[in-house]
Amino acid sequence: MEEMEDYDARVTPYMIDESEFAAVHTLEEKAKFLLRYAVLAPSGHNAQPWQFGLTGDGVLVYADYSRRLPVANPDDRELIMSVATSITNLRIAAAHFGLACDVRYLPQPGKKDLLASVKLSEGQADHRMADLFPAVLTRWTNRFEYDDKKLSEADRAELGPFTTLGGASIAIITDDVTRGKLADVIEQGDLKRMADKAFTRELSDWIRPDRSRKTDGMLATALGIPPLVSGVAPWIVRTFNTSKSQAKKESALARASAALVVLHGEDETINLLEAGELLERFILKLTFVSMFYSFFNLPVELDDLRAKIQSLAGIDDQPQLLLRIGYGARPKTDSLRRSVEDVLKA
Ligand SMILES: Cc1cc2nc3c(=O)[nH]c(=O)nc-3n(C[C@H](O)[C@H](O)[C@H](O)COP(=O)(O)O)c2cc1C
Incomplete structure (x- = not known):
């Protein structure tokens, strides 16, 4: 553009x-x-x-x-x-x-x-x-630390009507043992994916320095990369193996969350459309009740870890997304967008 x-x-x-x-x-x-x-x-x-x-x-x-x-x-x-x-x-x-x-x-x-x-x-x-x-x-997707606060019963009740849509459902997991085991799975997923050169090369193509004039991709600051090094963030991600630090950070965030959330359903296109619509309703409702969320989706894309998530969440169909939810007071971090003119089909 x-x-x-x-x-x-x-x-x-x-x-x-x-x-x-x-x-x-x-x-x-x-x-x-x-x-x-x-x-x-x-x-x-x-x-x-x-x-x-x-x-x-x-x-x-x-x-x-x-x-x-x-x-x-x-x-x-x-x-x-x-x-x-x-x-x-x-x-x-x-x-x-x-x-x-x-x-x-x-x-x-x-x-x-x-x-x-x-x-x-x-x-x-x-x-x-x-x-x-x-x-x-x-x-917005808040990847930073949240307050150390459990999911309140009142908020759980507010979220209840936003946990099923067609064949898609959301499991909200608050017990410490299961959250700990899921945090281990997140750690394993990050260790494997972030050490994979093809994965980090693709990821780096979508990371934008803070002063980027692009209209898609993720700003380095939104990923927690300090502004001073945001200009070289894509190069860092592409060049160095950050898998250990990423795994440690994300598993700690998962353990400290108010709850972990597994969005699940079947893999057919129709089911995925329902899952995506359920996701948006759920995270908008979270925003509405002043809660935050972020994703840990790397393990969901690895078959063995996907199976572990399925068993830990106690579900019969497929895990599609893994998120944490929680409370905090951080102001919104900017995110890039293409304009309507850019997304109209010719
Ligand atoms: C289906 C889906 C999967 C996502 N997976 C991840 C993920 O694994 N890790 C992550 O940090 N963000 C993930 N995100 C969040 C996006 O990166 C984020 O929505 C995008 O950068 C735009 O930022 P915003 O949500 O703040 O508007 C995912 C979003 C969607 C819709």
């Missing part, structure tokens, strides 16, 4: 003037406006592997396989879940602005990249979705 002198990718996509919605009139204009919220969704490595086509009365949602992560995520499970998080944001924004939103998964089954069709209408808006709207702008 063209670089403009006063364009700050970290800020601009989040600075949405809601009142501008009143100036758009056709359903197509409204759908395009709602995409401003869809692009704020989270995605693995912040690759933003989505594209959208405007249909006149809604949006076609596509997976952008040119943005896949072949080493970190060879089966594209996280890619599909990432696209699904943007569908949830679309639903929420539609509801907030008073629109009904009909989502169909895989509307043309032979078309692998077309993941969903979204039809908007002036009908009945979904109020449960609209309630999550404020969190769309304030959600």
Whole structure:
């Protein structure tokens, strides 16, 4: 994309003037406006592997396989879940602005990249979705230390309705023994993955120095890399074996968490779409109740460790994502985003 002198990718996509919605009139204009919220969704490595086509009365949602992560995520499970998080944001924004939103998964089954069709209408808006709207702008992935505080019963109850969707479910694990064993699995996953040159080379391609003008990838500061060395962060990750320090740090964060969370379901595309939508609802609800989360997904992508997570979580279907949740008071860390114009399918 063209670089403009006063364009700050970290800020601009989040600075949405809601009142501008009143100036758009056709359903197509409204759908395009709602995409401003869809692009704020989270995605693995912040690759933003989505594209959208405007249909006149809604949006076609596509997976952008040119943005896949072949080493970190060879089966594209996280890619599909990432696209699904943007569908949830679309639903929420539609509801907030008073629109009904009909989502169909895989509307043309032979078309692998077309993941969903979204039809908007002036009908009945979904109020449960609209309630999550404020969190769309304030959600972020907090990889820093949290307060040493257990999950409160009140918050567990608030999160309850956000732990199942279709075939996808969330297990919230608070007991110390299981959390300790899962922390060991996280340690093993980090030791293996971060010592793998192909993995760190791919990861380094998605790490951005703090002053980057790119609109995708993860800022070094968001990963806990000090600002002084952020300029050389991709080189550090590519060149040095940081597996031991990463494993030690992440397993300690897992042990200290208020709870670990296993999002699970089957591996079919439809199930992954449900899992991604459940993820976004859950982390938006967490944001809403002033809680934080971060991911530990490296072990989930290794078959032997995935099986261990499955057994520790006591589930019959497949672990898809592993997260910690907790409390803290850290201000939001910036994240990069591509603009709506950049993600519209030609
Ligand atoms: C499916 C999925 C998997 C993710 N896996 C990881 C992970 O293993 N480790 C990590 O630090 N962040 C992970 N993330 C978080 C993304 O890196 C993060 O969403 C992205 O950088 C954008 O930042 P934001 O969430 O603060 O907007 C994942 C996100 C998604 C949606």
